[in-house]
Amino acid sequence: MSSFTRYIIVSLSTVLFIVLVFMNFIGQWSADPVIQVLFFFIMIISVFNVGVMTSQRFEKS
Secondary structure, three states, X not given: OOHHHHHHHHHHHHHXXXXXXXXXXXXXXXXXXXXXXXXXXXXXXXXXXXXXHHHHHHHHO
């Protein structure tokens, strides 16, 4: 898998987790508290991961 494809997949999954956490925050989606905490931490980790991947892409340019 090329690095650009991996970057796109990770970015899309990050956007998905951000949307799910926001939907939970505004009350459009409900889940067990364990799932809410799990999704929140996955969102934080995935945002950090996309930031690291973005900085690596800019360093190569």
